[in-house]
Amino acid sequence: MFKNFIKIAWRNLWRHKSFTLINISGLAIGMASAALILFWIQNELSYDQFHENKSRLYVAYNRAVFDGKLWCWNTTPKILGKTLKQDYPAVEETARTTQSNFLFTIGDKHLNLPGYFTDPGFLTMFSFPLIKGNPKTALTTVNSLVITEKTAIKLFGNEDPMGKVVRIDSVDNFTVTGVMKDLPNNTRFDFEYLMPWSYLKKTGGDDTYWGNNSVQTWVLAKPNITEEALNKQVINVTKSHSDQKDDEVFMHPASKWHLYSKFENGKIVGGKIGSVRLFGIIALFILLIACINFMNLSTARSERRAREVGIRKVVGAQKGSLIAQFLGESILLAFIAGIIAIVIVQVSLPSFNQLTQKQLYIPFNSIYFWLAGLSFVLFTGLVAGSYPAFFLSSFRPVSVLKGTFKAANALVTPRKLLVVTQFTFAIVLIICTVIIHNQMRYAQNRDLGYKKNNLVYTMMSGSIDKNYKMIRSELISSGAAVSVTKTSAPMTEGWSDSWGFDWKGKDQSQKIDFNVFNADGDFVKTMGLHIVAGRDIDIATYPTDSTAMILNEAAVKIIGFKNPVGQIIKNGNNKPCTVVGVVQDFILQSPYQPVKPMIIQGPKSWFNVIHYKLNPNNSTADNLKRAEGVFKKFNSEYPYEYHFVDEEYAKKFNDEQQVGTLASLFAGLTIFISCLGLFGLAAYMAQNRQKEISVRKVLGASVSNLTGLLSKEFLTLVIISFIIASPIAWYGMYTWLKSYPYHVSIEIWVFLLAGILTVIVALGTVSFQSIKAALTNPIKSLRNE
């Protein structure tokens, strides 16, 4: 019986090639889209879930109340890890990490590489296996170094790296004591090497101050210790060891690191899980839409299949065996589509990876992949085939064999419902896509408060700090730059914030958090900021400016100064500083958030970055060449590296850009698949109504009359879809936009645009068939009767 089913299914598909083509291509595209999304979701869900100790791994968080809100953050004091391991019985092991960036030198090879300082426990807590070396001892000596496979090849080519010596920053020699398997594509950790914490301590980078939250602390709990029990133990560790009486510590488990990392008022409110759910829904719907195509086309063809059903029933088929037959057919179709989908996925993965910044691949060697793929195909086949199977198998043989069976009107309602479902989803996606793009453009066009073009920065490595004055003057004298300033952080990043400031009249019960930025002079000029009151920091003219300060408008507002210039503010070390100027608010961090109060401290502070405004009279390439000459002269061992501020700023939109591009992509695919189905459906509708069309034509109807008649029905469906889709899209986007304090309003034209666009596309699809039907010679179909 099974062989018979397959045979007839195959012949049926072969015979109606255009139907098969539409169905299979729709299903294949739908399956490929869903598969791509599922690969992405699988990758997101698997983040750091490969650690053998994952159920016992945590990262330490602080929480404290500022400005009336409970804030959570995962930078901790350096002393926390050590204290937890020593004094808290629930903790088995801890490791701190902080980022480092060093120049590696081997012979005449120089490479600037990012890595971590960490404790020896890191290698045993996490499942980052060493290919060479002993994880228990690889980081125990001060000058030991663990590198990844990739870094090993960069540094030593194909030679065995173990025991080799690397010079770091021209200061110290390190010996390679371990080679680590390259990090997988689903971990939050990102480093090329690990260096022992003991080296950081030796060079003065360690401290025991409980108020300095600057490193991450990873915790491995003892077996059988629950999260609750662990938290109960550690909650007061800061309070009991320091005078930070407001800070509490809690543990964030590994299972939530990647997906649930957004805290609001002390509670987890989501994170990446939102995108995962959103795209999960999109995947499901795209697949559903492809299945709906199948259902619609299969039922539309029912008049053809009805006779077969009738005959089979007459010769003894039970309903069950007919259902099995039709399901078998749709599963066969899904199977073919599945194979094509694998090809599509394989071909499109490189572009998809680029888009999502992932390294996804099809795990052809994994049995689970094939099992999942097979169930995916079965699922699709069952969903797509269910309605046609039950629908077709319920035909009564008497009516179909005697020709009284009229399919066209009998099944109008469910099919219409399916078309409406398809188009509702497509319209929702279009509206959302447009609004996401709007929001992005809105934030991109927001006034930055400074001029980002031609602005370049270089990190202060090696001898740059020492030779800063000469570098600065030669950058200008060489004509590479018109203005230079050194700062604590790049202009696009907030590296520091503090609530340790004090001033006359401050309400001491209130904690106000300021962004802290340092600049030595010419800050306003280099960045192109707008001075609202006072002046720029200028140590050459005003020697007392070593302790000068600039405030932004938001800071002035929250402090409440009437005349800010000349006011004294004490910084975290209780040193009085004088406010010399006020600048208009500028965006340091998120372009979607209001600008935070900010204090720019003068020359007597710490610096990491040189910003320079390139000379507008030269070409960029020329400027960079001149700048390179200057940096090479004063910092010869380090490669010259630079970043354009406008490029770095553009990266702030990466996440939204990604969501926007994916949404457009899937909206486009949804429309395409829906129209593919509509095209087929219109063809069958036209076929079914051929006699009616002929009679009307004989009676004098024009081609445009007939085209209108045939298209009208579909148009109504699209309009109904629009009416259903609009509030759904509105609600979804309203919720999404709410998470951005700085956002566009939802405007009516977006809905109209989506509606009109869909109508045009649908009409275009349907009218091809309608016109074709209307142009057919009426004699032909009337003679057939």
Added chain:
Amino acid sequence: MIKITNLEKFYRTEEVETIALNKLSIEIATGEFVAIMGPSGCGKSTLLNILGMLDDPDEGSYIFNEIEVAHFTERKRADLRKHNIGFVFQSFNLIDELTVFENVELPLIYTGVPASERVKRVEEVLDKMQIMHRRNHYPQQLSGGQQQRVAIARAVVNKPKLILADEPTGNLDSTNGNDVMELLTDLNEQGTTIIMVTHSEHDARYSHRIIRLLDGQAVVENIMV
């Protein structure tokens, strides 16, 4: 074999109720060859469908082989049907996507006959219908007469006790039509009961008895000699 008593069947649309069968009572014995005649709309086909258990009556009793089947569920009817009844239609009703062999094989598949046995039986019946040389052809490659032979082969392959034929020669020329009637007569002589709906007096003469219907009632019975 068949006994129907006061059988009624109505067709309703929103506005009109049509009586297709009006308290019809008929008895047909095993081994009989009965022709049912009458003008269009007299209820011939309705009667045939009910006798074939493709449709159920609204009122009355239908006893088939001493079993009351008038209100059987579809499942039970299908079960009884596939073991006992073969159908021959005016428009042949072969499945276009299946070959001659596969079309004839179909009833055997649904009654669960094993594959080797199926081949034997299909070949046997194709041979008997003199259509063996066409076993791998598709219906649309055959003439009308050949298609009806295939349809008859399919109807008898399961060795049914009863064959219901709905104008079996309606789409055929007279030569092919006569061949089909000869085939049915042969089957009847071998013991199969045959009930045939026809418009053709010529075909009706092959039967033992003609039941003439008018407005859902039996008006005349002619016994043939």
